[in-house]
Every structure is written in structure tokens, then in C-alpha cells.
Amino acid sequence: MEKHRLPLPELHDDKHRHKQQIQTQASKHNGENSNRFRPPKNKRYRCFLPADNNNLNRSQSLGSCSANSSQIAHAISFRGPECPDASILPSSPASADWSDRSHFEQCFQRLAKLGEGSFGEVFQVRDRSDGRLYAVKISKQLFRGEQYRAERLEEVRRYEEFSGHENCIRFIRAWEQYDRLFMQMELCRESLEQYLLRCQRIPEERIWHILLDLLRGLKSLHDRNLIHLDIKLDNVLIGEDDETCKLADFGLVFDLDRSNSRHATEGDSRYMAPEILQGHFSKAADIFSLGIAMLELACYMDLPANGPLWHELRQGILPEEFINKISLELQTVIKSMMMPDPMQRPTADQLLLHPRLQRMQQKRQSLMTLGQLSRSIRRSRRKVWGKMCNWKTTAFRYLFYFLEVLHLYKPIAPPKPSINIAPSSPTPTSKPRVPPGELTLVGSTPIANRDCFASHFLSGEDPLELSQHGTPSAINSTPLNHNKSRLELQKKNMDSLDKSVQMADFESPTFRPSSPKILDTSSFRRKKLFALDYDDE
Numbered sequence: 001m002e003k004h005r006l007p008l009p010e011l012h013d014d015k016h017r018h019k020q021q022i023q024t025q026a027s028k029h030n031g032e033n034s035n036r037f038r039p040p041k042n043k044r045y046r047c048f049l050p051a052d053n054n055n056l057n058r059s060q061s062l063g064s065c066s067a068n069s070s071q072i073a074h075a076i077s078f079r080g081p082e083c084p085d086a087s088i089l090p091s092s093p094a095s096a097d098w099s100d101r102s103h104f105e106q107c108f109q110r111l112a113k114l115g116e117g118s119f120g121e122v123f124q125v126r127d128r129s130d131g132r133l134y135a136v137k138i139s140k141q142l143f144r145g146e147q148y149r150a151e152r153l154e155e156v157r158r159y160e161e162f163s164g165h166e167n168c169i170r171f172i173r174a175w176e177q178y179d180r181l182f183m184q185m186e187l188c189r190e191s192l193e194q195y196l197l198r199c200q201r202i203p204e205e206r207i208w209h210i211l212l213d214l215l216r217g218l219k220s221l222h223d224r225n226l227i228h229l230d231i232k233l234d235n236v237l238i239g240e241d242d243e244t245c246k247l248a249d250f251g252l253v254f255d256l257d258r259s260n261s262r263h264a265t266e267g268d269s270r271y272m273a274p275e276i277l278q279g280h281f282s283k284a285a286d287i288f289s290l291g292i293a294m295l296e297l298a299c300y301m302d303l304p305a306n307g308p309l310w311h312e313l314r315q316g317i318l319p320e321e322f323i324n325k326i327s328l329e330l331q332t333v334i335k336s337m338m339m340p341d342p343m344q345r346p347t348a349d350q351l352l353l354h355p356r357l358q359r360m361q362q363k364r365q366s367l368m369t370l371g372q373l374s375r376s377i378r379r380s381r382r383k384v385w386g387k388m389c390n391w392k393t394t395a396f397r398y399l400f401y402f403l404e405v406l407h408l409y410k411p412i413a414p415p416k417p418s419i420n421i422a423p424s425s426p427t428p429t430s431k432p433r434v435p436p437g438e439l440t441l442v443g444s445t446p447i448a449n450r451d452c453f454a455s456h457f458l459s460g461e462d463p464l465e466l467s468q469h470g471t472p473s474a475i476n477s478t479p480l481n482h483n484k485s486r487l488e489l490q491k492k493n494m495d496s497l498d499k500s501v502q503m504a505d506f507e508s509p510t511f512r513p514s515s516p517k518i519l520d521t522s523s524f525r526r527k528k529l530f531a532l533d534y535d536d537e
């Protein structure tokens with residue numbers, strides 16, 4: 001006779017507890033699920049793959065799906081024609097021997113497992129084409145039916161929809177292959193859950209900043225009449241470069257306009273609003289989840305998944321020993337978000353009007369404006385410096401021309417015929433010509449130097465860009481380049497220079513390619529340009 005084991009009774013403490021570090025960071029990264037209290041989700045297809053399903057090679061996949069187009073990677077995108085790249089998969093940089101591998105393996109090198117939820121496993125990967133790091137979420141279950149596939153694809157649509165918001169995770173692309181969904185997104189540092197386990201006590205100022213980030217992210221969903229339904233610390237990620245918190249995991253997002261609430265799926269029971277039990281799905285449910293997540297974060301409290309404590313928290317009874325540790329201001333906000341009656345909870349818009357959050361937003365705004373301002377000041381200062389250098393160059397040129405006209409200055413005096421010119425010096429046909437490199441040195445007068453550089457670079461180019469090639473920008477952008485009479489004058493100078501050079505013995509120690517005065521001018525200019533470059537940095 002078949003024996004049935006009775007389910008073990010759930011034992012509950014009747015006291016709230018602090019979160020325990022039940023899982024080390026390392027084991028979290030290895031993908032072990034820390035969530036002891038995680039309730040089973042309302043899923044139609046519970047068919048988990050074996051634990052060692054990381055190697056998504058073709059043979060494994062072939063065994064799990066019929067030989068059809070599912071073996072070919074297909075891009076998935078709901079972006080319109082304005083973003084045609086999204087619907088094209090980039091060609092893999094891997095060699096032809098890898099053609100039997102999945103698109104994922106061809107394009108990415110898997111580095112580590114970042115986490116695992118009920119729907120997917122997330123890996124840290126390196127893109128083989130650009131060497132950058134990303135996160136790729138691979139669905140755990142195979143597409144066993146159109147309905148399930150449509151639900152997963154809906155998640156892609158939501159990721160794409162909110163990708164541009166600074167408090168939502170940035171999404172790159174998605175594709176399906178071997179009846180699995182792959183989603184490439186920005187790599188984040190850690191989840192808020194991991195952050196809390198690491199820090200344990202988070203300063204209240206930081207809590208307010210996190211609340212502001214999440215309210216802004218939530219507002220972007222609520223403004224579109226969408227509800228997240230799975231707000232929890234594990235689904236909030238902290239950006240790699242900054243401390244910005246981003247909403248992630250749009251797998252359960254529910255459209256209040258289009259969907260029937262029968263199709264809504266509740267999220268983690270630890271964060272679930274009480275009215276969800278009666279099947280009432282509303283924006284207020286997200287506010288409750290965010291409120292209780294803030295309580296967990298601020299008080300380092302272990303949230304119950306069920307039992308009497310679960311009900312107490314939903315009746316507005318918050319444990320004194322925990323809540324007393326935070327300021328009255330934060331207590332009030334959290335309590336209002338956790339009101340048992342959803343109608344009494346404030347909306348995301350109303351919460352964003354809280355004086356403290358308002359002040360923080362203004363501060364952020366002014367910091368942002370300041371950043372933009374300093375950037376634009378730097379840019380315009382660079383432009384002004386460039387122009388000033390041009391003016392100075394022009395002024396010097398006019399001064400030299402003026403002196404030239406007054407016969408007080410000779411730009412390039414032909415060097416005296418050297419006594420070293422040997423009678424055996426080459427015939428006119430084999431006279432030593434000036435190598436192009438030497439011209440730069442010889443013609444270091446404002447005029448000659450200018451045209452040496454101008455001949456190397458296009459005058460139409462942005463001088464600042466040219467300066468990145470190590471070329472003095474002001475020289476290149478001189479307006480005198482286009483001055484016909486100046487060019488004629490310069491041509492005359494060059495002719496005389498050429499003549500003198502032809503006569504000169506380059507080996508002779510007495511030969512001086514240019515006068516010290518002229519070199520001084522150019523070094524002055526160079527100094528100025530260095531100052532300009534330094535200033536830009």
C-alpha cells in the first residue's frame with residue numbers, strides 16, 4: 001500500500017525577529033535560494049529543470065524540444081520601427097566551430113551566477129564582441145505552451161517599456177532559443193536584499209534616498225496604469241556605477257486597463273498587501289509592498305511569510321521594539337503606506353509630495369543642474385579659449401606684418417651663404433631638398449608654421465577635435481589661412497626660404513634653421529595651447 005507522508009506543520013514564533021544572515025554572500029552568488037519563506041507562486045507550469053541546467057548546450061536543448069525553429073535564436077522586441085536594431089540579433093563573434101552552440105554561448109562568456117528567482121537564473125556575462133559586462137536572465141522553464149510563452153514575452157515588453165527610466169533597470173535585448181527566453185540587461189552591483197544582509201544597519205538618510213528612487217520608479221509604472229505586484233528587496237537592484245536603486249523583475253506586471261484581475265498573479269507573500277487575498281489588485285497593493293519593504297530595510301526585520309505576525313502587520317500593528325529605532329517622520333510614512341485599508345494609503349504622487357522627499361528632489365535637481373551647468377561652462381570656456389588663441393594668433397600676425405611693412409622685421413632672413421659650401425657641392429639638379437619634416441622646424445614663424453600644420457589637417461575640421469590628435473588647435477583654425485594676400489606673402493617667404501635652404505649645408509654646425517626670435521613665438525603659442533589642454537581636463 002502506498003504510504004502518504006503528512007505535511008509537516010509550520011511552526012511560528014509569536015515574536016518578530018531581526019533578519020538573520022541565513023545565507024552568506026558567496027552562497028547567494030552561487031545561486032542558492034536564500035528565501036526560506038518564499039511562498040509557492042501561482043504558476044501554471046511548475047516544471048523545474050534539474051539543478052545543473054546551466055550548460056545550455058544544444059544536445060540538452062534538443063532533448064527537450066522538438067526539432068523545429070525553436071533551435072534558431074529569434075530576437076524578441078516590442079520596440080517600434082524607430083528602434084530597428086532591437087529586433088536583429090548581433091552576429092556572434094565566435095568561430096564557425098561554435099555554430100552548434102547556443103546564441104548565448106557564442107556571444108557571451110559566462111562568468112558567475114548572480115541570482116535565481118522562481119522564473120529565471122541570472123548570470124554575469126562578458127560580451128565577446130565588446131568585452132563589456134552584462135547580466136543575462138535565462139528562463140528556467142521551457143516554453144510548454146503559447147500562453148506561458150506569451151507571459152514571458154510580456155515581461156520583455158515591460159523591460160523595454162521602462163528601460164529608459166533612471167530608476168528602472170536598463171534592458172538591452174531579448175531572444176528565444178531552445179524554448180527558453182534570454183534577456184540581456186545592464187549589470188547591477190547587487191540587490192537591495194543582498195545590500196541589507198551585507199550592511200545590516202542602513203543609515204536613515206540612505207533609506208529616504210532609496211524610498212525616493214523606488215517611488216519615482218513606481219510612479220512611472222502607475223502613471224501608465226500598470227502595477228508591479230512583486231515589489232520586494234530582491235527585486236530592487238543597485239546600479240554598478242552609482243547608488244541609484246532600480247526596479248527590476250517585471251514578470252508579474254499587471255495592466256489595469258487591459259487585463260482581467262483573474263489573470264493577475266500575486267507576488268511574494270511576505271510583501272503582499274492584505275486585499276490581494278480577496279483578489280483586489282490595485283496600485284495601493286504596490287504601495288503596501290513598498291512600505292513593508294522599507295520597514296524591513298529600516299529596522300532590519302525578518303518579515304513573516306504567514307501566521308499571526310503576518311496578519312498583525314496587515315492590521316497596522318507594527319512591532320514597537322523595531323519601529324521605535326527609526327525617526328517619527330519615517331515611522332509615519334511607513335505606517336501610512338501600510339494602512340490596512342487600501343483607500344487610505346497615499347499614492348506614489350502624494351508620497352513624492354512629502355516635504356522631506358520634496359527637499360531631496362530639489363537638492364537632486366539642483367545638483368543635476370549644477371552638473372549640467374559646469375559641463376556647459378567647461379565646454380564654452382574651451383570654445384572661448386580656442387577663439388582667444390585665434391585672436392592672439394591673428395594679432396601677432398598683424399603685428400609682424402606691420403613690422404614687416406615698416407622694415408623693422410624680416411620674417412625669414414635668408415641665411416648667409418656658408419663658407420662651408422664646398423666646391424664639390426651637388427649640381428643644381430641634385431641640390432639637397434628640404435625634407436618635409438624639416439620644414440616644420442624651419443618654418444616656425446607664425447606664417448610658415450601655420451601653413452605647415454594646415455597642410456597636414458583639414459581646415460574645416462573642429463579645432464578641438466584636431467587638438468586631440470596632438471595638433472595645436474589655434475594654429476589650424478587661423479582665419480589667415482584663407483587670406484589671399486597673406487598667402488602670397490607667405491609664398492614669397494617660402495620661396496626665399498627654399499632658396500636659402502638650397503644653399504645651406506645641413507650638416508654644417510653653423511646652420512640655424514630659424515632665428516631664436518621666431519622659435520620663441522612658436523614656443524609661446526605652444527605653451528598657451530598646453531595651458532588650454534590642461535584647462536580642458
Ligand SMILES: Nc1ncnc2c1ncn2[C@@H]1O[C@H](COP(=O)(O)OP(=O)(O)OP(=O)(O)O)[C@@H](O)[C@H]1O
Nearest residue numbers: 114115116117118119120122135187188191234249
Ligand atoms: N541585472 C542584474 N544585475 C545583477 N543581478 C541581477 C540582475 N537581475 C537579476 N539579478 C539577480 O538575480 C535575482 C533573480 O532575478 P529576477 O528577480 O529577475 O528573477 P525572477 O525569477 O523573475 O525572480 P522572482 O522569483 O522574484 O520572480 C535577483 O534577485 C538579483 O539578485
Ligand SMILES: [Mg+2]
Nearest residue numbers: 117234235249
Ligand atoms: Mg525576482
